[in-house]
Amino acid sequence: MIHLRPLREDDLTLCHDIDRRVSNHPWPLDIFRRGLQKNHWARVAVDEADRPYAFCICLLVADELSVLNIAVDQSRQRQGVARHMITAALEAGRAHGADQAFLEVRQSNLPAQALYASMDFNVAGVRENYYPARAACRSDSITEGSPPMRGREHALIMARTLL
Numbered sequence: 001m002i003h004l005r006p007l008r009e010d011d012l013t014l015c016h017d018i019d020r021r022v023s024n025h026p027w028p029l030d031i032f033r034r035g036l037q038k039n040h041w042a043r044v045a046v047d048e049a050d051r052p053y054a055f056c057i058c059l060l061v062a063d064e065l066s067v068l069n070i071a072v073d074q075s076r077q078r079q080g081v082a083r084h085m086i087t088a089a090l091e092a093g094r095a096h097g098a099d100q101a102f103l104e105v106r107q108s109n110l111p112a113q114a115l116y117a118s119m120d121f122n123v124a125g126v127r128e129n130y131y132p133a134r135a136a137c138r139s140d141s142i143t144e145g146s147p148p149m150r151g152r153e154h155a156l157i158m159a160r161t162l163l
């Protein structure tokens with residue numbers, strides 16, 4: 001069973017640690033603090049000891065839900081945790097009156113794109129050369145589309161309706 005609760009101040013370091021373990025370009029610690037602000041929906045998935053092993057941080061403004069960051073610790077991946085968190089975020093967006101959800105994802109991040117596509121997000125646009133390129137190429141590196149500028153990587157904008 002996946003247990004979600006709101007992000008707390010004392011979770012920030014742990015979430016930052018998770019992000020550093022699983023992301024090629026983790027957020028700086030300070031950015032996590034924004035998840036505590038009022039217009040954010042930020043949840044952690046916690047183990048039996050109430051210790052976070054995953055997080056999802058979203059912004060709720062007007063009629064839009066933006067998924068800002070999501071990560072699941074390696075040992076908990078492929079167990080439906082991210083799907084569960086995004087489902088909860090979409091519900092929160094609907095309850096808030098949002099009718100659209102958006103996110104940005106690196107063109108090379110095929111696992112995340114597969115997750116979002118499986119949850120009815122579609123590619124709505126491309127921000128060319130938006131991200132600094134990842135430090136090292138791995139098996140999920142860029143395979144399609146126009147090549148990015150050296151040292152930069154395109155962002156895909158993905159969107160879905162909440163209606």
Ligand SMILES: CC(C)(COP(=O)(O)OP(=O)(O)OC[C@H]1O[C@@H](n2cnc3c(N)ncnc32)[C@H](O)[C@@H]1OP(=O)(O)O)[C@@H](O)C(=O)NCCC(=O)NCCS
Pocket residue numbers: 022023069070071072073076077078079080081082083084104105106109110111112114115116118
């Ligand atoms: C992307 C990420 C959040 C997915 O978390 P997760 O809890 O493992 O995902 P789920 O188990 O909920 O997967 C749901 C679906 O997403 C897709 N998916 C998830 N991980 C995948 C992978 N590595 N390869 C292919 N498809 C994947 C599958 O369709 C999966 O359904 P299935 O397991 O029934 O096939 C996780 O891999 C992660 O933390 N990655 C590093 C951080 C990151 O890239 N965040 C996204 C930033 S935009």
